Structures are given as C-alpha cells and as structure tokens.
Amino acid sequence: MCGAITLFRGTQKLPRSLPTGARVCFLPGVRLDDGIALGGTPERCRARRRRSSWSVPRQAVRAVVTALAAAAGATYAGDRLRQGIERGQQKFMSELVAACAPGAVPAILSGPSFCCRCCRGMPTAVTLAASDGKLAAALAQAISAASFRLYHSTDVRGVEIGGAAKNVLAIAAGVVTGRGLGASAGAALTTRGFSELVRFGKAFGAKPQTMMGLSGLGDLLLTCSSPQSRNFSFGVALGRGGKPDTIQKTTGLAEGRVHGRGIGGNGARKSVDMPITAAVRRAARAKMTVDEAIESLLARPLKAER
Numbered sequence: 001m002c003g004a005i006t007l008f009r010g011t012q013k014l015p016r017s018l019p020t021g022a023r024v025c026f027l028p029g030v031r032l033d034d035g036i037a038l039g040g041t042p043e044r045c046r047a048r049r050r051r052s053s054w055s056v057p058r059q060a061v062r063a064v065v066t067a068l069a070a071a072a073g074a075t076y077a078g079d080r081l082r083q084g085i086e087r088g089q090q091k092f093m094s095e096l097v098a099a100c101a102p103g104a105v106p107a108i109l110s111g112p113s114f115c116c117r118c119c120r121g122m123p124t125a126v127t128l129a130a131s132d133g134k135l136a137a138a139l140a141q142a143i144s145a146a147s148f149r150l151y152h153s154t155d156v157r158g159v160e161i162g163g164a165a166k167n168v169l170a171i172a173a174g175v176v177t178g179r180g181l182g183a184s185a186g187a188a189l190t191t192r193g194f195s196e197l198v199r200f201g202k203a204f205g206a207k208p209q210t211m212m213g214l215s216g217l218g219d220l221l222l223t224c225s226s227p228q229s230r231n232f233s234f235g236v237a238l239g240r241g242g243k244p245d246t247i248q249k250t251t252g253l254a255e256g257r258v259h260g261r262g263i264g265g266n267g268a269r270k271s272v273d274m275p276i277t278a279a280v281r282r283a284a285r286a287k288m289t290v291d292e293a294i295e296s297l298l299a300r301p302l303k304a305e306r
Contacts, residue, residue: 030119062096069101085164085262092160105132107139108156110163111214112222114229118148125149127215129159151214158210161201165263165277166220167231167256169193172280173224174235175290189276190224195306196274200263203270231256234284244286257284275300 085092091099097106111126118124124147130136133154140150153159172193176186197220198211210216223229227236234254237247248254260281267274279293288296 027116027119030116061093062100065097065104066100069104085160085259085266090262090265092157094156094160105130105135106156107136108159108163109143109150110159110219112218114222114226116228121147123147123149125151125214125218127151127153127159127210127213129153129156129210129215131156153210153213155207155210157204158201158206159215161204161206162197162211162213162216162219164255164259165197165200166216166223167254168260168263168277168280169197169220169256170223170229170231171235171238171254171256171260171284172276174229174232174237175239175280175283175293176235177232178236178239179290179294180239181294186224190220193224193276194220196272196276199272200267200270200274203267203272230254235280238283239290241290244284254284256280260284 094106094108097104107128107130109126109128111124113124113126126149128136128140128143128150129152130139131154133152136152136154140152144150169190172189173186176182176189194211194217197216198208201211201216202208223231225232227233230252231254233251234244234247234256237251238244244257248257260277264274264277264281267277275297279288279296282288283290283293
C-alpha cells in the first residue's frame with residue numbers, strides 16, 4: 001500500500017496506552033505492518049493525508065465518517081472501504097457518506113474473502129468500486145498485493161448490494177444445512193437466492209455483470225457454504241432449533257439479521273419479490289419458526305423460472 005496508515009480507536013476496545021512499537025492485531029499470529037500506526041483521534045488520522053481507508057461496524061459508520069469529515073474540514077475527500085445498509089434509516093453506505101460528508105468520494109470493497117485468510121497470504125480476489133473510475137483503478141493498484149487481487153468498478157451500488165444481500169441468504173443456506181435438508185435443497189436455495197439478489201440489484205440500478213462478479217455471485221457462494229461465515233453459522237444453529245438471540249451471543253453479530261430489514265424494506269419500496277429474504281427476516285427475529293419459514297417457501301405458487 002502507498003503511504004503510512006493511521007488507525008484510531010473509534011468503537012474498538014483498545015488499550016488507552018500502548019508500549020512503544022506495539023503492533024496490535026485481533027488475528028492470532030498476524031502482526032500489523034510497520035506502516036500502520038495507532039492513533040487516538042480522527043484529527044491524527046487525517047493530519048497528513050488526503051484519503052482515509054477504514055472499516056468499522058456498519059452501525060458505527062455515521063458517527064465515524066462525521067468525525068473524520070469534521071476533522072478534515074471542507075476539504076475531506078476520503079475513501080471508505082465498507083458495504084452494507086444502515087439500520088434504522090435503511091440507507092446504503094454510500095448514501096450515508098454523501099449525507100454526512102458531501103465532499104467525500106466513497107469507495108466500496110467487497111467480495112469472497114475472510115480476513116483471517118487474507119492476512120495469512122492465502123489467494124483472494126475482491127472488487128473495489130468508486131464512482132470515479134480513475135480513483136477506483138488507483139486504489140485497486142495501491143491496495144493489491146501478491147496474494148490479494150483487486151478488480152475495480154464504477155458500479156458502487158452493485159458492489160454494496162452484493163455485500164449486504166448475501167448475508168441474509170447465507171443465513172438461509174445455514175438453515176438448510178442445520179436442518180439436514182440435503183445438498184439439493186442447498187443448491188436450490190442458493191440459486192433462487194441469487195435470483196433475488198439480481199432482482200434487487202436491478203431495481204436499484206446495479207449492473208448485471210456486477211451481480212455475476214466477485215461482489216455478487218462470488219461472495220454469495222463463499223458465505224453460503226463456509227462455517228467461517230457468522231451468518232452461515234447462525235443459520236446452522238437456527239436450523240438445529242436454537243433461539244436467535246441465544247445463538248448470536250455465541251456466534252457474534254450475524255449481519256444478515258440487520259440487513260434482512262434493510263434489504264426487505266428497500267425491496268418493498270421497489271416492489272421486488274424477495275420471498276427467501278422475507279422468510280429469513282422473520283425466522284431470524286423469532287417472528288416465525290424455521291418449519292413455518294420453510295413451508296412458506298415450498299407452498300408458493302408454481303411459476304416459470306426467471
């Protein structure tokens with residue numbers, strides 16, 4: 001990567017003081033690069049650089065980008081590497097950034113990746129999108145590494161949607177596994193789920209090739225098949241009869257629970273048919289049982305495939 005990077009605490013529970021030269025990392029056995037420094041405030045992060053690259057929980061994005069924009073003043077033109085939908089107002093992250101920092105140029109990073117594998121040098125390919133094509137290409141060049149390959153795009157909304165919608169569908173795929181419904185059911189669920197993702201993306205102007213790419217189909221295939229995905233693991237436990245709130249205490253935040261409402265709400269505004277998302281949303285919130293959710297999908301009227 002080009003230039004030094006400064007991290008500030010934000011919402012992370014980091015120690016207030018660190019020994020000189022300390023390299024903090026939450027991945028066992030992974031050491032932070034020497035170009036990464038731990039800072040205490042947004043002002044320090046923004047003091048000597050025009051761009052900032054960051055990743056925080058989606059529900060903290062509004063507070064963080066507001067703080068960064070205030071620290072940089074009117075000249076702020078940062079890049080944010082995060083995808084998803086905000087809880088509550090159900091805004092896409094790029095919309096949220098535009099509202100909190102009108103001068104910012106957001107860049108979204110998404111694709112089939114687990115950080116524990118990326119940081120250990122396992123081959124990974126993802127997509128980075130920005131409305132400015134030259135910026136997207138420059139960032140992709142700067143962030144890419146020998147085992148970390150970036151493709152760039154100008155389809156910001158498409159990359160955002162792929163990164164958010166797949167979390168909901170991964171819960172459904174986990175339920176299939178946890179319930180022991182078999183490989184055929186899993187393949188059908190993933191395929192029909194992808195159809196929902198494409199319909200949703202099309203309604204919001206996403207490009208078909210983005211949906212078919214790394215941030216769409218690629219990310220969906222990974223999260224719908226790997227126990228490393230918190231959403232898939234949440235679904236497995238749900239399929240085995242666990243209670244949603246109890247499961248989350250064990251597996252950690254399953255973002256599909258949060259995104260279910262955002263995806264469903266935005267889909268309803270555009271009259272997008274999303275039965276799997278609707279079933280997951282209700283089951284993940286204990287508004288219906290898993291058996292009721294499965295029955296609601298299997299009892300749908302027969303129709304032509306699309």
